[in-house]
Amino acid sequence: MNGFQLKINVKDSSKPMWRRVIVPEKLTFNSLHLVIQKIFAFENCHLYDFKIRKKRIWIPGNDFEYEQIFSNYETISCFEYLNEYLEDGMTFDYCYDYGDCWHFKIKVEKVVEDVKRYPVVLKYRGYNLIEDCGGISLYEELIADDFAFNQITFDLEKTNHQLMEIEVEERLNESLYRDDFKLALDTIRNCLDQRDINNFQVIKLISETVSYWVILKVQEGYMLQMYEDYDDLLEGFYYTDYSFSDNIFTHCWTFLLLNFKFETKLSIDNNGRYIALKNEPGYIPDLIKTSEGAGLLKYLNDLAIGLSGNNEVTDEDEMLEIEVYNGIYQASNIFVHEIKVDFNHFDCHYSPSKSITNQNILNQKVCLDVVALPFNAFNHDNKLDIYGVIVSEDDYIVRKIESPTVEKINKILVDIIIDFSNQYGKPQYLAMSNLNILFIVYDFLRKNNIGYHRDQVFQEVDEAIIDAFGLEDEILRLLDDPSLKAVLDEFDVFDEQELEEKLNQIANDM
Structure with a gap:
């Protein structure tokens, strides 16, 4: 260096x-x-x-x-x-x-x-x-x-x-492991290009240890997520909306295999097509440390061998199990993946000091969510600000969560449901897109006779966050920024729905 x-x-x-x-x-x-x-x-x-x-x-x-x-x-x-x-x-x-x-x-x-x-x-x-x-x-x-x-x-x-305490930690994209990672990812990309993956494929990879891989086919190429245990797979993928790494519940390693050259110094290869990141709950995804590289490379090489030995595509309710030992493909099996929720994992036994006293029923869509905002982006540890949000057509409550533990999320969400209900009426049901959130408040909803269903809540929650933190002027400034058009053009975002999603993402990233 x-x-x-x-x-x-x-x-x-x-x-x-x-x-x-x-x-x-x-x-x-x-x-x-x-x-x-x-x-x-x-x-x-x-x-x-x-x-x-x-x-x-x-x-x-x-x-x-x-x-x-x-x-x-x-x-x-x-x-x-x-x-x-x-x-x-x-x-x-x-x-x-x-x-x-x-x-x-x-x-x-x-x-x-x-x-x-x-x-x-x-x-x-x-x-x-x-x-x-x-x-x-x-x-x-x-x-x-x-x-x-x-x-x-x-x-x-x-x-x-x-x-000596102020040591610079070498990152994977700067290390001698770069070429080895590129070779493994080249093999994986070639295998994936020969498959007709519709949306995603989940693989249970059995080698010296067991790991779980989610292969997402996206417009920009492929996103690979590696989970080191089954519970992480459930919370980080199955319980979310399948489309992205949730910054609050996802603990995994992410590899981006892009179809285009992306001008960034973060990439593993010189063409800017491969990026490796570590996802931890409550943090902005970070570059992988070189000290973590050797173990991850072994997982990637085993996945490359497994994909080379089996080119089957599974349905969304199935999982492909592949066995690789000593660098040699052994066998594979497809089975229906039935998700069983362990509610004990989410039961925090929180007893709020107050209760819902307003029994008037609110007959409109009320959304509940937990969002992560990079207001502390200048923080060297990449820590995110976490907020619990409940929002209806007329009003909202946004409250900060100090860390994304199940216990602290449960406390804040229960408290804001109670406060919102007492002020505006008890919701007939709560809409949630993330099942982790439903499971965290499930016991409280059941005891208070509040219904629930899974629904998209991004637009309502984004509007509440923009209003709560006074981001309207910043959004308007971005719309006048010619660099925004360049970003949208690069990703071929032209239709109205994709444009709205992109703007909402920009608002969340501010």
Whole structure:
């Protein structure tokens, strides 16, 4: 991996104070902030920002709550990689603590090859700095007044040991596994192209371990989802609407096999046709770590062998069972897959402190859903904001869920059903598209004589979310954005229904 040699200077100091450090190019600006905190002995308890004046780019810290402060600067996430913006010889600014106002000038001295996966300080001048001392001028007065210098002496060995904690995790699309994954996915694509998959096919792959694969045929190509156990398959696929990975209930590995070249640095291959992602409930799908690659490659190779040995297509109520041992196809079997729901898994025994007191029946469609919104997209861990939503033709309630556990989802959904019923009338039935949600509230609905049925609720829920978070102006701005038309053209989205779905997706992704 390449990296940068940076010289980080304390501005406005009467004596030279700097650190020369090597950082990997895949470090984020937020991680560079943490590096500066460690090499100057700060405690990371104030706001910060970077500014690349040459490119007129402003990078606020993750906790920065702001409007567009620098209107003539482009604002980017602090979780962007350094190599996307830094160049040999350029300088940029770092500011920390807007009370003490510590200012630093950072120079990219050179691009370095074959660096470690964590930062390393090479040389330094000057003592450590002091948190909350009043800034550089008061700091210099303090250290000139018989200060205990042993408390602020820079320790090179200790600091470099601490910097090892800021290691860059290699991703699959950057690793030596790329070619092996591409070869396996090439074989799988060739096998799938010879099948006439209508919508999807589910495969139980038996090798040294058992895994479950869902092969979805989509307009853009194929989507492969690998589930490591049967319960994950139920919650992530069968209980959803079959068409996408649910960011709240899906725990799986996803491989996209695209029919077209997609210009992205996230792909495994150079043509941008293969993308590998990890799906975890409550998180934006993330690139797969190299450390996870070897195990996944074994699963993919076994699937490729199994598909090469069996080209049967199953119906939607069937599952194809394939056995592969020691890299050799053994046998296959097709069986009808009868889903049996374990309601004990969803029963949280939640006893709400209030009850439905308004027994007036509301005779209109009332939708219940749980949605994931990337309002924390600047968060380095890709964590999503989760909300429970109940919406009728006239009004709605949206309430945040702190994490997507069954217990917490159950509590919020039951509470908003009670609050909604007491305010607007008890729904005759609730419409839900995701069966996970139905099973979570099933016991409460049964006890309160509220009906239910499976129905599409996306339009109603999207409209409630757009209104609740004031996204109407943002939607209108997007409609005037010529880049949106380019996106729609790329995916051949021309008819009205697909256009509406695309706009709803954009609203959800904001």
